[in-house]
Amino acid sequence: MSYVVPQELTAKMIDAGESKVFMSTKDTLIRAYMAGAILALAAAFAVTITVNTGQPLVGALLFPVGFCMLYLMGFDLLTGVFTLVPLALIAKRPGVTVAGVLRNWGLVFIGNFAGAMTTAVFMAIIFTMGFSQEPDAVGQKIGHIGEARTLGYAAAGFSGMLTLFVRAVMCNWMVSTGVVAAMMSNTVSGKVIAMWMPILVFFYLGFEHSIVNMYLFPSGIMLGGQFTWTDYFLWNEIPTVVGNLVGGVTFVGAMMYATHYKTSPQRPRPSDRHGDGRRAAAVAAE
DSSP, rough: OBBBBHHHHHHHHHHHHHHHTTTTTHHHHHHHEEEEEEHHHHHHHHHHHHHHHSHHHHHHHHTTTHHHHHHTTTOOOHHHHHHHHHHHTTTTTTTTOOHHHHHHHHHHHHHHHHHHHHHHHHHHHHHTTTTOOOOHHHHHHHHHHHHHHTTTHHHTTTTHHHHHHHHHHHHHHHHHHHHHTTTTTTHHHHHHHHHHHHHHHHTTTTOOOOHHHHHHHHHHHTTTTTTOOOHIIIIIIHHHHHHHHHHHHIIIIIIHHIIIOOOOOOHHHOOOOOHHHHHHHHHHHH
C-alpha cells in the first residue's frame, strides 16, 4: 500500500524517534554531518538561482531538491529530530530518557553545524576564486542576507526577536510537516511530492531554519558580511533553534500524537428513532 493512514503514521513517527535515541554516536554524527552539508548546498543552489534569475520563487521551487536527497538517504536534520525524538519519550518507550533525547539533539546539532560549515568553506572558495578576489554576485548576496537577518532583527530590539522567533516556529511547522508527510508514502515519488510542498512554503516565505542558517551566516561572514559571530548566534542561531524546537514539537509532533495515537472516545451519537425501530424489527424477524 502506497499510502500510510495517520494512525499508522504516528506509530511510525514514535518508532523513528525511538531508533534515533539509541543510534550509535558514530552513525548519529555521520548522518547529521551529511544532512547539514547537503542542505547547505541546496541553500547555495537556491540563492544562486535567485540571483541569476531575479526570481525568488524559482529558487524556492528548486530548494527542496536538497531536502529530498538527504531524507531519502536516511540523514538527519536537527529540525526533524526535534519533532520525532520527543514522541518516544512522551509514549514512554522503554529506556528512552530525557538525557537520551538531549544527547541525540546535541550530536545532531554538532553534525549539522560541521556539515554546513564544510559546505560554507567550499562555496566561499568558489565565490572568491580561492579567496583571491572579491566575492561574486552570489557571494555578495549571501553576505547581505546575513546582515539583514542579524543586524536587522537587532535594530528592532524586542520586536525583532519576536519576529525571528515566530519565523523559526513557523519554519519547523512546515519542515517537520515535510518530514512526517514523507512517511505517509512507501514510494519515492510519493515521498518527494509530500516533502516538496511544505519545504517550498517555508523557503519562499523566508522563515528561519537553524541548519540553513548554519550555512548562510558563517558563509556570509567569510564573504565580507558586516556582522559578527556574536551577532549571528545571539540574533539568529540560538533563537532560531529554540523556535524550531517549539514549532516541531507543538504544531506537528504533539498534534499528531494527541489526535491519532492517543485518540479520545467518540461522543455519543444522537438517537435515531426510526433507525432504532428498523433495527428492533429486524431483530424480531430473526
